[in-house]
Amino acid sequence: MSKSHYLITGGAGFIGSHLSDLLLSQGAQVTVIDDFSTGRLENVAHLDGHANFHLVTGSILNEILMDKLVERVDGVLHLAAAVGVDLIVKKPLQSLATNIRGSEVVLEMAYRYRKKVLITSTSEIYGKNTNGPLKEDEDRILGSPLKSRWSYSTAKAIDEILAYTYWKEKGIPTVILRLFNTVGPRQTGAYGMVIPRFVQQALRGEPMTVYGNGKQSRCFLHVKDAIHAMTALMDLPAAAGEAFNIGSQEEVTIEGLAQRVIELTGSHSKISYLPYDEAYEEGFEDMARRLPDTSKAKRFVGFVPSMKLNDILTSVIEYYKNRGVYTVPL
Ligand code: UDP
Numbered sequence: 001m002s003k004s005h006y007l008i009t010g011g012a013g014f015i016g017s018h019l020s021d022l023l024l025s026q027g028a029q030v031t032v033i034d035d036f037s038t039g040r041l042e043n044v045a046h047l048d049g050h051a052n053f054h055l056v057t058g059s060i061l062n063e064i065l066m067d068k069l070v071e072r073v074d075g076v077l078h079l080a081a082a083v084g085v086d087l088i089v090k091k092p093l094q095s096l097a098t099n100i101r102g103s104e105v106v107l108e109m110a111y112r113y114r115k116k117v118l119i120t121s122t123s124e125i126y127g128k129n130t131n132g133p134l135k136e137d138e139d140r141i142l143g144s145p146l147k148s149r150w151s152y153s154t155a156k157a158i159d160e161i162l163a164y165t166y167w168k169e170k171g172i173p174t175v176i177l178r179l180f181n182t183v184g185p186r187q188t189g190a191y192g193m194v195i196p197r198f199v200q201q202a203l204r205g206e207p208m209t210v211y212g213n214g215k216q217s218r219c220f221l222h223v224k225d226a227i228h229a230m231t232a233l234m235d236l237p238a239a240a241g242e243a244f245n246i247g248s249q250e251e252v253t254i255e256g257l258a259q260r261v262i263e264l265t266g267s268h269s270k271i272s273y274l275p276y277d278e279a280y281e282e283g284f285e286d287m288a289r290r291l292p293d294t295s296k297a298k299r300f301v302g303f304v305p306s307m308k309l310n311d312i313l314t315s316v317i318e319y320y321k322n323r324g325v326y327t328v329p330l
Helices: 014-025 041-047 063-071 085-090 092-113 148-170 194-204 223-235 254-265 295-301 309-323
Strands: 005-009 029-034 053-057 075-078 116-122 174-179 208-211 217-219 242-246 251-253 271-274
Touching (some): 005 014, 014 029, 029 063, 063 092, 085 092, 092 148, 116 223, 194 208, 217 254
Parallel strands (some): 005 029, 005 075, 029 053, 075 116, 174 242
16 A cells, blocks of 8 residues: 555544554555544544644535545545444434445545545444354345434445445445454444443443343454455455455354453453343344354455454553543543
């Protein structure tokens, strides 16, 4: 990716800021647009003054601004989105506007200036399909569109359809990445994500809030592995018009995760089980399991996760210990 200039939407967010670091280290120029709704200045503060880094505060819904930014770059990595189950349940309208219209603006501008776009999608696409491992062409199994979780899944599916259609019909190279539970330093627990929440609870000695019976399982990927997959797929012409699962295959139950965090932090925290209705909203549906088949990404760019869960958890624990801010609200 060296010597190119990239626009990262949502570049002050958890994943976007790590991606900015990686691209800059490869010699690229990076322009970040972020509205700081969930992005944080402190994620990119260390890049202030870097000759190849440009930070623009604004919304991807601002078409005039987006026109200018997309025109001057070689490609767009589109990460700006309303994410986190908690956020999309609490602010459904704002989430829909950002996730559907925002992506459409990105793609319209990319079409106007003929730029390659990488769209970040999500494992939520598969909905309640608990088959595992899930391949990219697996069926989507969704509940009512009146439930926030499924409207989010649908919004992201519309993004995918738009991206794919711009490729098929207009020839704009678009790549779709479906991220499965990406975690690591800089992720906050404010929007529901389980690992930063558990780590902060353990460090504070508070009860670990396991939702449901804790038997549901997830696979967690370190952000470092996710961003390497992103740059590799952005660089690969053959990835255009394709969707890729990006995730780990090391499964853990949420109850097991809580226990591991307690062990790794040496915390005295106890596990406390909370019904989904209380944690989120009445009638909330969770997935029992979510395991990706990542053989396609392996075939295309040699994607293999490099970090195991214990190392991933240790990196998050270190992050929160160093910040010393586990005394502020989640
Ligand atoms: N979860 C939990 N306690 C929390 C936050 C999340 O038990 O404080 C559970 C959540 O219900 C889900 C899993 O942890 O089963 C992963 O949640 P997260 O929001 O991180 O990711 P996603 O639900 O999108 O997989």
